[in-house]
Amino acid sequence: MQVPMLDLKGELELFKEPIVNNIAEVVHSGAYILGEKGEQFEKQVAEYLHASYGLGVGSGTDALQLSLKALDIGPGDEVITTPFTFFATGEVIAQEGAKPVFVDIEADTYNLDPSKIEEAITEKTKAIIVVHLYGQTANMKDIMTIANKYNLRVIEDACQAIGSEYEGERVGAIGDLGCFSFFPTKNLGAFGDAGLVVTNNKAMSEKIRILRNHGSEVKYHHSMTGMNSRLDELQAAILLVKLAYLDTFLANRKKIASNYTEHFQNIVKCPPIVEGREHTFHQYCIEVEHREELADQLKRKGIATAIYYPIPLHLQPVFQYLGYKEGDFPVAEQVAKRILALPIHPMLTEKQQNHVISSVTSFINDNK
Numbered sequence: 001m002q003v004p005m006l007d008l009k010g011e012l013e014l015f016k017e018p019i020v021n022n023i024a025e026v027v028h029s030g031a032y033i034l035g036e037k038g039e040q041f042e043k044q045v046a047e048y049l050h051a052s053y054g055l056g057v058g059s060g061t062d063a064l065q066l067s068l069k070a071l072d073i074g075p076g077d078e079v080i081t082t083p084f085t086f087f088a089t090g091e092v093i094a095q096e097g098a099k100p101v102f103v104d105i106e107a108d109t110y111n112l113d114p115s116k117i118e119e120a121i122t123e124k125t126k127a128i129i130v131v132h133l134y135g136q137t138a139n140m141k142d143i144m145t146i147a148n149k150y151n152l153r154v155i156e157d158a159c160q161a162i163g164s165e166y167e168g169e170r171v172g173a174i175g176d177l178g179c180f181s182f183f184p185t186k187n188l189g190a191f192g193d194a195g196l197v198v199t200n201n202k203a204m205s206e207k208i209r210i211l212r213n214h215g216s217e218v219k220y221h222h223s224m225t226g227m228n229s230r231l232d233e234l235q236a237a238i239l240l241v242k243l244a245y246l247d248t249f250l251a252n253r254k255k256i257a258s259n260y261t262e263h264f265q266n267i268v269k270c271p272p273i274v275e276g277r278e279h280t281f282h283q284y285c286i287e288v289e290h291r292e293e294l295a296d297q298l299k300r301k302g303i304a305t306a307i308y309y310p311i312p313l314h315l316q317p318v319f320q321y322l323g324y325k326e327g328d329f330p331v332a333e334q335v336a337k338r339i340l341a342l343p344i345h346p347m348l349t350e351k352q353q354n355h356v357i358s359s360v361t362s363f364i365n366d367n368k
């Protein structure tokens with residue numbers, strides 16, 4: 001039996017018709033960037049995220065970069081973030097000329113460990129980029145308390161966490177700016193690159209609106225240098241249809257996760273359900289001793305797996321100039337060696353889930 005990590009074609013069957021109709025509308029409209037569909041999507045998704053403003057941009061990476069620009073972060077500034085994330089989180093900090101400063105993660109949630117943030121703060125620290133990895137929310141209460149104490153801005157990298165909640169609040173609009181990705185494999189995926197910035201701050205939203213459009217408010221008048229990073233109408237047309245399915249898909253992911261955890265909790269380290277936090281399971285990752293052997297055995301049984309992420313950011317060759325070395329962030333390093341993502345897309349059948357459960361269980365029992 002084949003169990004792929006994703007089934008985008010299977011999902012498509014659910015909403016192919018409305019999507020094709022919406023695309024046709026855009027094709028015939030003659031307006032392709034920053035139009036009606038984009039505005040409609042921005043309004044609906046901001047509402048969904050309980051945020052005052054939503055700005056469609058080119059990608060999740062652009063959302064992060066635009067957020068740093070909006071906060072005037074650049075050379076001479078330091079930005080604290082996690083070493084255990086997708087590369088883009090650290091990349092944008094360096095791209096803006098600022099210095100990424102890494103802080104180790106919690107062993108259970110894999111997100112920034114608030115108890116280690118204060119010792120990394122210097123006079124140059126301007127902001128924290130907190131990542132809600134795999135859809136699990138970071139400890140926002142403690143992070144916001146520290147940010148307020150030191151007058152730091154908080155950017156939430158919620159690219160993997162649309163719809164995740166922290167103490168009843170949707171992530172993204174808890175910090176100053178929230179960034180989302182609609183890369184096709186994300187929990188809400190477009191048919192190309194697309195992203196979003198949300199905020200409750202009107203001035204910030206105006207600034208992002210200008211920055212995404214070459215720093216221009218009035219055509220051919222430029223008040224700042226920005227980017228060319230706008231949500232196009234075709235992606236907005238697709239996202240408008242798919243947004244209506246998001247809650248159903250997230251519910252499926254949670255159901256599959258609880259099925260997995262019920263069977264795995266006594267034999268391997270599973271993603272924890274933390275009081276007050278709503279995990280949306282962009283990924284379901286377990287920690288295992290013999291990861292490569294398990295991945296190989298699962299592959300032979302038709303089950304795909306993936307490793308997010310094998311090398312922490314502080315050990316990436318491009319960040320060598322920062323002077324970090326192996327051993328600096330022991331939790332992130334240990335997790336990077338043991339983590340393995342299992343298939344958890346919303347189209348997974350019960351039979352496929354059972355195949356994953358029995359295959360993982362028999363491997364663990366044979367390798368005790």
Ligand SMILES: *Cc1c(COP(=O)(O)O)cnc(C)c1O
Binds near residue numbers: 059157182
């Ligand atoms: C996907 C992702 C990004 C980048 O989003 P793109 O839309 O691919 O540019 C950034 N951070 C995290 C944590 C991600 O998962």
